[in-house]
Amino acid sequence: MTTVQGADGTPLHVVESGRADAPVTVVLAHGWTLDERCWAPVAESLAAGDVRVVRYDHRGHGRSGAVDPATMTLDQLADDLAALIGQVAPRGPLVLAGHSMGGMTTMALADRHPDLVEDRVAGLALVATASGGLGGQTFGMPSAAFELVRAAEKKLYASKGWSTRRALSRHPKLLSPAMRWLLLGPDAGRQALRITTASVSECRPLTVSGFRPTLEAHERDAALALYSRVPAHVMVGTRDRLTPPRYSRRIREGLPAAQLTVFPDAGHMLPVERTAGVAGRIAALARTAAGTRAA
Numbered sequence: 001m002t003t004v005q006g007a008d009g010t011p012l013h014v015v016e017s018g019r020a021d022a023p024v025t026v027v028l029a030h031g032w033t034l035d036e037r038c039w040a041p042v043a044e045s046l047a048a049g050d051v052r053v054v055r056y057d058h059r060g061h062g063r064s065g066a067v068d069p070a071t072m073t074l075d076q077l078a079d080d081l082a083a084l085i086g087q088v089a090p091r092g093p094l095v096l097a098g099h100s101m102g103g104m105t106t107m108a109l110a111d112r113h114p115d116l117v118e119d120r121v122a123g124l125a126l127v128a129t130a131s132g133g134l135g136g137q138t139f140g141m142p143s144a145a146f147e148l149v150r151a152a153e154k155k156l157y158a159s160k161g162w163s164t165r166r167a168l169s170r171h172p173k174l175l176s177p178a179m180r181w182l183l184l185g186p187d188a189g190r191q192a193l194r195i196t197t198a199s200v201s202e203c204r205p206l207t208v209s210g211f212r213p214t215l216e217a218h219e220r221d222a223a224l225a226l227y228s229r230v231p232a233h234v235m236v237g238t239r240d241r242l243t244p245p246r247y248s249r250r251i252r253e254g255l256p257a258a259q260l261t262v263f264p265d266a267g268h269m270l271p272v273e274r275t276a277g278v279a280g281r282i283a284a285l286a287r288t289a290a291g292t293r294a295a
Contacts, residue, residue: 001013001014001015001016002014002016002088004056004083004084004087004088005083005087006059006064006065006076006079006080006083006084007076007079007080007082007083008071008076008079010059010064010065010067010071010080011064011065012056012057012058012059012064012065012080012084013036013056013057013062013063013064014054014055014056014084014088015036015040015043015054015055015056016052016053016054016088017043017044017046017047017052017053018046018047018049018051018052018053019050019051019052020052021052022050022051022052023050023051023092023093023289023290024050024051024052024092024093024094024095024122024286024289024290025051025052025053025054025089025092025093025094025095026046026051026052026053026054026094026095026096026097026282026286027054027055027056027081027084027085027089027094027095027096027097028042028043028053028054028055028056028097028098028099028102029055029056029058029077029081029096029097029098029099029101029102029103029105029106030055030057030058030061030099030100030101030102031099031100031101031102031128031129031268032100032101032208032211032215033061033168033199033200033203033207033208034061034099034100034196034199034200034203035057035061035062035063035199035202035203036055036056036057036062037062037195037198037199038099038195038196038199038269038271038272039055039097039099039271040055040195041191041195041271041272041275041279042097042271042275042278042279042282043055045275045276045279045280045283046279046282046283046286049283049286050286050290051095051283051286051290052089054084054088054089056084058077058080058101058102058105059071059072059076059077059080060072060204060206060207060210060211061203061204061207062199062202066204066206069206069209069210072207072210072211072214073211073214074101074104074105074107074108074214074215074218075108075111075112075214077101077105077108078105078108078109078111078112078113079112079113081105081106081109082109082112082113082116085116085120092120093120093121093122093123093289093290094120094121094122094123094289095121095122095123095124095125095282095285095286095289096109096121096123096124096125097124097125097127097282098125098126098127098129099127099128099129099270099271100127100128100129100242100243100268101129101211101215102127102129103126103127103128103129103130104129104130104131104215104218104220106124106126106227107131107218107220107223107224108220108223110220110223110224110226110227111220111223114226117226117227118226118229121227121230122230122231122285122288122289123230123231123232123282123285123286123288123289124227124230124231124232124233124258124285125232125233125234125235125278125281125282125285126232126233126234126235126248126251126258127235127236127270127271127278128235128236128237128240128242128243128248128268128269128270129243129247129248129251130218130243130247130248130250130251131218131219131220131221131223131224131247131250131251131254132218132219132220132221132250133219133247133250134215134216134218134243135216135217136216153209157209162205162206162209163205163206165204165205166204167201167202167203167204167205168200168201168202168203168204168205168208169201170201171201172197172198172201172202173197175197175200175201176193176197179193179196179197179200180193182241182242182268183196183200183241183242183267183268183269184196184267184268184269184273185237185238185239185265185266185267185273186239186265187265188266188267188269188272188273189273191272192269192272192273195272196269196272221250221253221254222254224251224254224255225254227255228255228256228257231285231288231289232255232257232258232259232285233258233259233260233261233281233282233284233285234248234251234252234255234258234259234260234261235248235260235261235262235263235270235274235277235278235281236248236260236261236262236263236270237262237263237264237265237266237267237268237270237273237274238262238263238264238265238266239265239266239267240266240267240268241267241268242268243268245262248260248262259281261277261281263277
């Protein structure tokens with residue numbers, strides 16, 4: 001474990017595994033309200049191969065620094081990712097893998113750092129994510145019920161208690177039923193539920209409210225074009241309530257050469273629900289990247 005500086009000096013918590021001299025570095029970016037632990041099972045699998053694996057906590061998440069909500073944007077996350085790559089993986093081919101908001105971060109990276117993407121990225125995995133269209137998402141609830149929920153959220157976000165709390169909940173088990181319904185498929189195992197619940201319960205409340213506007217404003221179909229030259233794999237679960245399969249199909253329209261895997265009965269948390277499938281597809285991208293470099 002180490003700490004690097006984000007684009008504006010924010011400390012970012014980083015975990016590295018695998019061979020330090022491996023021909024390819026895989027960078028794993030996690031989703032909103034989560035942290036690098038959600039990639040840990042995939043990272044363990046990948047590190048057994050001929051790759052170096054880097055996973056990290058976004059600003060405001062996990063063990064990275066708390067920040068002003070004004071800096072909680074996808075553009076800032078993209079700048080952080082570019083800064084991180086410059087410090088921990090300044091040379092050699094990269095495979096980027098982004099889950100949910102992490103996938104959106106890779107799209108923002110193409111917008112803000114096109115030279116980095118063109119020069120270094122040799123593979124892309126987009127896991128349970130979207131290129132846009134998230135505004136007005138109701139998560140499967142009737143519109144009237146969802147509006148009531150949003151009204152309650154706005155009132156909560158404006159409260160003093162919300163802004164001063166250090167974590168969403170000190171009792172993770174109380175969140176388990178909601179996490180299983182919202183984020184996991186019906187056959188998710190205990191480890192998937194434990195990791196998901198632990199990371200969400202420990203998330204800072206201001207991180208939840210602070211990042212929501214940038215996710216709803218996210219529209220980056222055009223950014224996908226910069227990845228059209230590299231092998232890409234898009235993954236989604238049929239039971240994903242946050243980014244249902246239609247979002248992955250929209251990404252596929254922007255990346256027509258990309259492979260698409262739809263995991264039956266899986267929810268949003270594919271890195272912990274379908275670890276072997278996700279890791280295997282990322283490992284294949286890394287092998288292709290290594291072969292391209294060798295050629």
